[in-house]
Structures are given as C-alpha cells and as structure tokens.
Amino acid sequence: MSTPTDMAAAKSAKMMSIDGDEPPERYMVKHGNFGPIDTSPPAAPIPVINMSLFSSHDSPSSKEEEDELAKLKSALSSWGCMQVIGHGIPEALLDKVQDIAKQFFALPEEEKQKYARVDNETEGYGNDRVVSEEQILDWTDRLSLLVLPKDQRIPKFWPENPIEFGEILNEFSMKVKLVLTHVLKAMAKSLNLEGNIFTNKFGESAIVRARFCFYPSCSKPDQVHGLKPHFDGTGMTAILLDNEVEGLQIFKDNQWFGATSIPYALFINPGDQMEILSNGIFKSPLHRVVTNAKATRISIAIALKPDPEEEIGPLDCLVDENRPRLYQTIKNYAKFNYQILQRGLTPLHMLPESS
Numbered sequence: 565m566s567t568p569t570d571m572a573a574a575k576s577a578k579m580m581s582i583d584g585d586e587p588p589e590r591y592m593v594k595h596g597n598f599g600p601i602d603t604s605p606p607a608a609p610i611p612v613i614n615m616s617l618f619s620s621h622d623s624p625s626s627k628e629e630e631d632e633l634a635k636l637k638s639a640l641s642s643w644g645c646m647q648v649i650g651h652g653i654p655e656a657l658l659d660k661v662q663d664i665a666k667q668f669f670a671l672p673e674e675e676k677q678k679y680a681r682v683d684n685e686t687e688g689y690g691n692d693r694v695v696s697e698e699q700i701l702d703w704t705d706r707l708s709l710l711v712l713p714k715d716q717r718i719p720k721f722w723p724e725n726p727i728e729f730g731e732i733l734n735e736f737s738m739k740v741k742l743v744l745t746h747v748l749k750a751m752a753k754s755l756n757l758e759g760n761i762f763t764n765k766f767g768e769s770a771i772v773r774a775r776f777c778f779y780p781s782c783s784k785p786d787q788v789h790g791l792k793p794h795f796d797g798t799g800m801t802a803i804l805l806d807n808e809v810e811g812l813q814i815f816k817d818n819q820w821f822g823a824t825s826i827p828y829a830l831f832i833n834p835g836d837q838m839e840i841l842s843n844g845i846f847k848s849p850l851h852r853v854v855t856n857a858k859a860t861r862i863s864i865a866i867a868l869k870p871d872p873e874e875e876i877g878p879l880d881c882l883v884d885e886n887r888p889r890l891y892q893t894i895k896n897y898a899k900f901n902y903q904i905l906q907r908g909l910t911p912l913h914m915l916p917e918s919s
C-alpha cells in the first residue's frame with residue numbers, strides 16, 4: 565500500500581485561484597457522501613440565543629432566563645448549533661480579528677510560507693493534512709494555531725505580520741474561551757445539572773485552538789468543497805463568520821441549509837466530545853463549507869477541547885434505563901475524528917459499541 569503524500573508544500577488554493585487554475589483532480593468531489601453540492605440551499609432558521617440573559621446562579625433567576633435556557637437546549641438538541649448574541653465581546657475586537665485575518669491571507673505567498681506547517685502536523689499555515697490516497701482535498705488555505713495551554717504554543721508559527729496579530733488573537737481567544745465556558749454552564753443548567761459538570765471534564769489543561777480559514781473564489785463551486793462535510797471533534801466550537809460572504813451549511817433532516825451571517829454574533833456548536841459527554845442529548849452537527857465563484861470568504865473558528873488525557877464518556881447522571889449509554893469512553897478523541905472523517909466516514913458512529 566502506498567503512503568499518502570502530504571500536501572504541505574503544494575500550491576495554495578489562493579494561488580490556484582489567482583492563476584485561474586481549474587481545480588486539480590484531487591479536489592473534485594465525485595460522489596458526495598451527503599448529496600450534491602448546492603451552493604444556495606434554503607436559509608437555516610438557526611435559533612438566536614441572547615447570552616446576556618444568563619445569570620451566574622446555579623438555577624435560573626428569572627422567567628426570561630428559564631425561557632432562554634429552554635431555547636438553548638432545544639437548539640443544541642435539534643440543530644446542534646446556535647447563533648449567540650449578547651456575548652459581551654466588543655465589536656471593535658471582532659472587527660480587529662477579521663482585519664488581522666484579511667491582512668495575513670493578503671501577504672505574498674513566500675511570506676505566509678514562513679509559517680508553513682510541517683508534514684502531517686496540524687500547527688501552522690497550509691491546507692488539508694493528507695491521511696489517505698483517496699482523500700478529496702478542500703479548497704481552502706488555513707492557519708491553525710494552538711493558543712492554550714500557553715506553554716504548548718509554538719511561537720514560530722504565530723505571524724509577525726500584521727504586527728498586532730499575536731496580541732489580538734490572544735485577547736480574542738481568551739474572551740471566546742470565557743463565552744464557551746458560560747455556554748457550557750448554561751447547557752448544564754438547561755438539563756437541571758450542576759453548572760460546572762461539563763467544564764470539569766475539560767480538565768486544567770483544556771486545549772484552545774484557533775483556525776483561520778480562507779476560501780478563495782473557485783471556478784467549480786458545485787464540484788469542489790471549501791470544507792468537506794464533517795463533525796467537529798471538539799468539545800465546543802465558536803465561529804466568527806464572514807460578514808459578507810456566506811458558505812457554511814448545516815445538514816438537518818437529510819437536507820442542507822445555509823447559515824446566515826448575523827453581524828457580531830458567534831456561531832456556536834457542540835463538537836463530538838460534547839455529544840458523547842451529554843450521552844447524545846446535545847448534537848454535534850454535520851456541516852460543510854461551499855465555495856463561491858466570485859467572492860473569497862474568511863472565517864475564524866475557536867475550538868475548546870478537553871485535555872487529550874481526560875477520559876471522555878457519557879456522564880453517569882445522563883444514563884438510565886430510558887436513555888441507555890450511547891457511547892464508550894475514549895481518550896484523545898480529536899485525533900480519531902480527523903482520520904475517520906478524511907476517509908469520508910462518520911466518526912461518532914465508528915466508535916466501538918460500549919459494553
């Protein structure tokens with residue numbers, strides 16, 4: 565069997581777009597696992613949750629809070645995602661995050677290559693890590709950086725241009741981590757559980773990773789994915805969507821829906837590890853990104869993941885005779901998720917049956 569060739573040094577999607585290249589064969593989706601690529605599906609009526617209504621008390625302190633918690637529970641157990649407003653992150657900071665992302669991707673290719681990821685590693689600038697010869701590649705260039713734990717950061721991958729990149733990414737990541745922690749507490753409260761029950765499972769060394777995704781225009785938007793259908797292997801993901809160009813799609817009831825951008829909202833979804841911890845109550849949604857024939861798009865995702873050394877399995881209090889244990893306990897889930905997804909399979913459903 566031949567070893568998969570990693571693409572770390574291959575031509576970037578942006579350069580192919582600028583040079584007017586037709587997407588190479590390895591990017592062409594031959595038989596979509598989850599239906600053909602429809603670039604303008606119906607808009608998803610994704611619930612909008614106002615976080616400013618959540619208190620720090622262990623039980624809801626107003627009728628308004630109780631209603632918002634019920635809405636959150638319903639959103640995350642049906643759509644598996646929500647748009648969050650009232651999160652408290654200043655709009656000026658969100659503008660700056662979009663700006664540093666735009667400036668970074670606008671740099672000449674040689675400049676970005678200084679941060680190029682190494683074969684088979686996640687950290688740095690590049691495109692898909694290749695884990696199988698059959699893998700279809702995605703039309704995106706991305707910069708992936710580990711932000712926490714701080715002592716695991718690899719500074720050589722952090723752009724020095726624009727100069728304020730590191731400072732802004734740091735500030736944004738810390739604020740998003742706090743938002744996701746509040747969301748995890750609200751999720752616990754919505755199930756009448758103690759507020760820290762999920763956050764405790766992330767451990768002292770929870771991981772925060774930032775992923776800047778750049779999707780250049782593509783001459784074949786109906787045959788190439790910006791990001792192939794996937795489930796996030798995270799605990800929770802928050803995405804700052806592009807204000808102008810849409811492209812994120814969610815699969816629900818056997819159909820794709822488009823996520824609409826709401827200025828300054830965060831798009832938040834549980835990843836597989838939260839689906840496991842909640843014994844299937846909160847859904848990790850299947851989602852993908854389509855490209856656009858004319859416009860480029862940028863999104864910035866922050867992932868919060870449990871410490872890879874933590875054992876992740878359904879909480880005992882969420883397993884009973886009416887809701888049998890759906891998943892086994894697993895460590896370092898994120899690695900497993902990536903390998904399975906790039907083979908076009910669905911990872912949660914590949915976990916061995918629990919005994």
Ligand SMILES: O=C(O)CCC(=O)C(=O)O
Binds near residue numbers: 803805811812853862
């Ligand atoms: O670009 C987007 O909107 C989605 C990005 C995403 O799904 C991811 O980074 O896992």
Ligand SMILES: [Fe+2]
Binds near residue numbers: 794795796851
């Ligand atoms: Fe994702």
